[in-house]
Amino acid sequence: MKTIIFKTASVYLLPLLLLFSIFILLRGHYLPGGGFVGGLMASIAFVIHSFANGIEKTKNIMSIHPGFLMPVGLLLALASGALPLFFGESFMTGLWMENAVPVIGSVGTALFFDTGVYLVVIGVTLTIIFTISEGL
Template structure:
Protein backbone atom coordinates (compact mmCIF):
# COMPACT_ATOMS: atom_id res chain seq x y z
CA UNK A 1 0.00 0.00 0.00
CA UNK A 2 2.22 2.80 -1.22
CA UNK A 3 0.33 5.93 -2.15
CA UNK A 4 2.24 9.08 -2.97
CA UNK A 5 -0.34 11.29 -1.32
CA UNK A 6 -0.24 9.36 1.92
CA UNK A 7 3.56 9.25 1.88
CA UNK A 8 3.88 12.98 1.43
CA UNK A 9 1.13 13.74 3.88
CA UNK A 10 2.48 11.47 6.58
CA UNK A 11 5.91 13.04 6.30
CA UNK A 12 4.37 16.31 7.49
CA UNK A 13 1.72 14.75 9.68
CA UNK A 14 4.22 12.87 11.82
CA UNK A 15 5.86 15.94 13.41
CA UNK A 16 2.57 17.76 13.68
CA UNK A 17 0.89 14.85 15.41
CA UNK A 18 3.86 14.37 17.71
CA UNK A 19 3.74 18.04 18.62
CA UNK A 20 0.03 17.69 19.23
CA UNK A 21 0.63 14.69 21.49
CA UNK A 22 3.14 16.64 23.59
CA UNK A 23 0.63 19.47 23.73
CA UNK A 24 -2.00 17.04 25.02
CA UNK A 25 0.47 15.69 27.58
CA UNK A 26 1.35 19.12 28.94
CA UNK A 27 -2.15 20.57 29.13
CA UNK A 28 -3.52 17.46 30.79
CA UNK A 29 -3.49 18.86 34.28
CA UNK A 30 -5.81 21.73 33.48
CA UNK A 31 -7.75 20.84 30.31
CA UNK A 32 -8.78 17.62 28.56
CA UNK A 33 -5.69 15.61 27.68
CA UNK A 34 -3.01 13.77 29.60
CA UNK A 35 -0.26 11.23 29.26
CA UNK A 36 -2.44 8.36 28.19
CA UNK A 37 -4.22 10.12 25.32
CA UNK A 38 -1.00 11.90 24.36
CA UNK A 39 0.81 8.58 24.14
CA UNK A 40 -1.92 7.10 22.01
CA UNK A 41 -1.84 10.05 19.61
CA UNK A 42 1.95 9.79 19.29
CA UNK A 43 1.63 6.06 18.63
CA UNK A 44 -0.97 6.71 15.96
CA UNK A 45 1.41 9.21 14.34
CA UNK A 46 4.08 6.55 14.00
CA UNK A 47 1.60 3.91 12.86
CA UNK A 48 0.37 6.25 10.13
CA UNK A 49 3.94 6.81 9.03
CA UNK A 50 4.58 3.08 8.97
CA UNK A 51 1.53 2.56 6.76
CA UNK A 52 2.90 4.95 4.20
CA UNK A 53 6.59 4.11 4.36
CA UNK A 54 6.74 0.59 5.73
CA UNK A 55 7.46 -0.48 9.30
CA UNK A 56 11.21 -0.82 8.80
CA UNK A 57 11.54 2.80 7.68
CA UNK A 58 9.56 4.02 10.68
CA UNK A 59 11.80 1.99 12.97
CA UNK A 60 14.74 3.79 11.40
CA UNK A 61 13.25 7.16 12.30
CA UNK A 62 12.78 6.16 15.91
CA UNK A 63 16.32 4.84 16.02
CA UNK A 64 15.66 2.47 18.90
CA UNK A 65 13.34 -0.44 19.27
CA UNK A 66 10.06 0.93 20.64
CA UNK A 67 10.36 -1.59 23.44
CA UNK A 68 13.17 0.51 24.90
CA UNK A 69 10.61 3.20 25.71
CA UNK A 70 8.82 0.92 28.17
CA UNK A 71 11.56 0.69 30.81
CA UNK A 72 12.39 4.37 30.36
CA UNK A 73 8.75 5.32 30.95
CA UNK A 74 8.35 2.97 33.88
CA UNK A 75 11.58 4.36 35.33
CA UNK A 76 10.44 7.98 35.07
CA UNK A 77 7.04 7.15 36.55
CA UNK A 78 8.53 5.25 39.47
CA UNK A 79 11.03 8.03 40.02
CA UNK A 80 8.17 10.48 40.26
CA UNK A 81 6.47 8.06 42.60
CA UNK A 82 9.40 7.50 44.95
CA UNK A 83 11.07 10.90 44.77
CA UNK A 84 8.97 12.26 47.66
CA UNK A 85 10.19 9.36 49.82
CA UNK A 86 13.76 10.66 49.52
CA UNK A 87 12.65 14.05 50.83
CA UNK A 88 10.71 12.43 53.61
CA UNK A 89 7.12 12.47 52.39
CA UNK A 90 4.95 9.37 51.82
CA UNK A 91 5.07 7.74 48.39
CA UNK A 92 3.32 9.69 45.56
CA UNK A 93 3.03 13.00 47.36
CA UNK A 94 2.70 15.71 44.73
CA UNK A 95 5.72 18.02 44.70
CA UNK A 96 5.59 21.32 42.83
CA UNK A 97 8.02 24.03 41.82
CA UNK A 98 7.10 27.40 43.28
CA UNK A 99 7.28 29.42 40.06
CA UNK A 100 5.67 28.57 36.73
CA UNK A 101 8.08 27.72 33.91
CA UNK A 102 7.58 29.46 30.53
CA UNK A 103 5.57 27.48 27.94
CA UNK A 104 5.15 24.43 30.19
CA UNK A 105 3.45 26.23 33.04
CA UNK A 106 3.37 24.84 36.55
CA UNK A 107 5.63 21.87 36.89
CA UNK A 108 5.47 19.12 39.49
CA UNK A 109 6.08 15.45 40.07
CA UNK A 110 2.66 14.67 38.59
CA UNK A 111 3.92 15.89 35.24
CA UNK A 112 6.85 13.50 35.37
CA UNK A 113 4.52 10.71 36.28
CA UNK A 114 2.38 11.59 33.28
CA UNK A 115 5.47 11.70 31.10
CA UNK A 116 6.26 8.16 32.23
CA UNK A 117 2.75 7.04 31.32
CA UNK A 118 3.12 8.75 27.94
CA UNK A 119 6.34 6.92 27.10
CA UNK A 120 5.05 3.55 28.31
CA UNK A 121 1.91 3.87 26.20
CA UNK A 122 3.90 4.69 23.05
CA UNK A 123 6.28 1.83 23.80
CA UNK A 124 3.56 -0.71 24.44
CA UNK A 125 1.41 0.17 21.43
CA UNK A 126 4.31 0.30 19.00
CA UNK A 127 5.90 -2.86 20.36
CA UNK A 128 2.70 -4.83 19.86
CA UNK A 129 1.84 -3.43 16.44
CA UNK A 130 5.34 -3.45 14.99
CA UNK A 131 6.12 -6.93 16.24
CA UNK A 132 2.99 -8.26 14.62
CA UNK A 133 3.56 -6.43 11.36
CA UNK A 134 7.25 -7.32 11.14
CA UNK A 135 7.20 -10.92 12.19
CA UNK A 136 4.11 -12.31 10.59
CA UNK A 137 3.02 -12.75 6.94
Protein backbone atom coordinates in the same frame (compact mmCIF):
# COMPACT_ATOMS: atom_id res chain seq x y z
CA MET B 1 -2.28 1.28 0.59
CA LYS B 2 0.89 3.04 -0.51
CA THR B 3 -0.45 5.80 -2.74
CA ILE B 4 1.59 8.92 -3.44
CA ILE B 5 -0.98 11.07 -1.66
CA PHE B 6 -0.84 8.93 1.49
CA LYS B 7 2.98 8.87 1.46
CA THR B 8 3.18 12.63 1.05
CA ALA B 9 0.55 13.29 3.71
CA SER B 10 2.26 10.97 6.19
CA VAL B 11 5.50 12.93 5.89
CA TYR B 12 3.68 16.09 6.99
CA LEU B 13 1.42 14.39 9.52
CA LEU B 14 4.22 12.75 11.52
CA PRO B 15 5.76 15.93 12.98
CA LEU B 16 2.36 17.59 13.32
CA LEU B 17 0.88 14.69 15.28
CA LEU B 18 4.01 14.36 17.43
CA LEU B 19 3.82 18.06 18.29
CA PHE B 20 0.13 17.67 19.12
CA SER B 21 0.90 14.65 21.32
CA ILE B 22 3.41 16.71 23.29
CA PHE B 23 0.80 19.45 23.66
CA ILE B 24 -1.66 16.88 25.03
CA LEU B 25 1.03 15.55 27.38
CA LEU B 26 1.88 18.99 28.78
CA ARG B 27 -1.78 19.96 29.06
CA GLY B 28 -2.61 16.80 31.00
CA HIS B 29 -1.80 17.80 34.55
CA TYR B 30 -4.11 20.84 34.34
CA LEU B 31 -6.90 19.71 32.01
CA PRO B 32 -8.03 16.43 30.39
CA GLY B 33 -5.26 14.69 28.52
CA GLY B 34 -1.91 13.56 29.77
CA GLY B 35 0.53 10.78 29.22
CA PHE B 36 -1.85 8.08 28.06
CA VAL B 37 -3.69 10.11 25.44
CA GLY B 38 -0.51 11.85 24.31
CA GLY B 39 1.26 8.50 23.98
CA LEU B 40 -1.56 7.14 21.86
CA MET B 41 -1.37 10.20 19.61
CA ALA B 42 2.39 9.74 19.14
CA SER B 43 1.89 6.04 18.40
CA ILE B 44 -0.78 6.85 15.83
CA ALA B 45 1.66 9.21 14.11
CA PHE B 46 4.26 6.45 13.76
CA VAL B 47 1.65 3.86 12.71
CA ILE B 48 0.35 6.15 9.95
CA HIS B 49 3.92 6.67 8.77
CA SER B 50 4.62 2.93 8.81
CA PHE B 51 1.45 2.16 6.84
CA ALA B 52 2.40 4.68 4.19
CA ASN B 53 6.16 4.12 3.96
CA GLY B 54 6.82 0.69 5.45
CA ILE B 55 7.96 -0.43 8.88
CA GLU B 56 11.66 -0.28 8.08
CA LYS B 57 11.57 3.41 7.15
CA THR B 58 9.62 4.19 10.31
CA LYS B 59 12.10 2.24 12.44
CA ASN B 60 14.92 4.21 10.81
CA ILE B 61 13.23 7.47 11.84
CA MET B 62 13.02 6.30 15.44
CA SER B 63 16.50 6.50 16.93
CA ILE B 64 15.77 3.86 19.61
CA HIS B 65 13.75 0.67 19.68
CA PRO B 66 10.22 1.20 21.05
CA GLY B 67 10.73 -1.64 23.53
CA PHE B 68 13.43 0.43 25.24
CA LEU B 69 10.87 3.15 26.03
CA MET B 70 8.87 0.86 28.33
CA PRO B 71 11.43 0.37 31.13
CA VAL B 72 12.58 4.01 30.86
CA GLY B 73 8.99 5.21 31.24
CA LEU B 74 8.30 2.86 34.13
CA LEU B 75 11.45 3.99 35.89
CA LEU B 76 10.52 7.66 35.41
CA ALA B 77 6.98 7.09 36.71
CA LEU B 78 8.27 5.13 39.71
CA ALA B 79 10.89 7.79 40.48
CA SER B 80 8.28 10.56 40.34
CA GLY B 81 6.10 8.61 42.74
CA ALA B 82 8.97 7.83 45.12
CA LEU B 83 10.48 11.33 45.17
CA PRO B 84 8.05 12.61 47.86
CA LEU B 85 9.29 9.88 50.23
CA PHE B 86 12.60 11.79 50.49
CA PHE B 87 10.70 14.88 51.66
CA GLY B 88 8.70 13.11 54.36
CA GLU B 89 5.53 12.83 52.26
CA SER B 90 3.64 9.71 51.29
CA PHE B 91 4.14 7.83 48.00
CA MET B 92 2.67 9.60 44.92
CA THR B 93 2.13 12.93 46.71
CA GLY B 94 2.39 15.77 44.24
CA LEU B 95 5.39 18.07 44.65
CA TRP B 96 5.58 21.34 42.71
CA MET B 97 8.33 23.83 41.97
CA GLU B 98 7.81 27.25 43.48
CA ASN B 99 8.46 29.17 40.24
CA ALA B 100 6.66 28.37 37.01
CA VAL B 101 8.58 27.52 33.83
CA PRO B 102 7.70 30.10 31.10
CA VAL B 103 6.08 27.90 28.42
CA ILE B 104 5.16 24.80 30.42
CA GLY B 105 3.78 26.38 33.59
CA SER B 106 4.09 24.80 37.03
CA VAL B 107 6.37 21.77 36.94
CA GLY B 108 5.82 19.00 39.42
CA THR B 109 5.97 15.28 39.91
CA ALA B 110 2.68 14.89 38.05
CA LEU B 111 4.37 16.03 34.83
CA PHE B 112 7.17 13.49 35.28
CA PHE B 113 4.66 10.73 36.02
CA ASP B 114 2.70 11.66 32.88
CA THR B 115 5.92 11.65 30.86
CA GLY B 116 6.67 8.15 32.12
CA VAL B 117 3.20 6.98 31.14
CA TYR B 118 3.68 8.68 27.74
CA LEU B 119 6.87 6.70 27.10
CA VAL B 120 5.35 3.41 28.27
CA VAL B 121 2.29 3.82 26.05
CA ILE B 122 4.42 4.62 22.99
CA GLY B 123 6.70 1.67 23.70
CA VAL B 124 3.92 -0.86 24.26
CA THR B 125 1.75 0.29 21.36
CA LEU B 126 4.53 0.42 18.79
CA THR B 127 6.04 -2.86 19.93
CA ILE B 128 2.68 -4.59 19.51
CA ILE B 129 1.90 -2.94 16.15
CA PHE B 130 5.37 -3.53 14.71
CA THR B 131 5.39 -7.16 15.87
CA ILE B 132 1.98 -7.83 14.33
CA SER B 133 2.89 -6.02 11.09
CA GLU B 134 6.16 -7.90 10.67
CA GLY B 135 4.31 -11.20 10.91
CA LEU B 136 2.07 -10.37 7.94
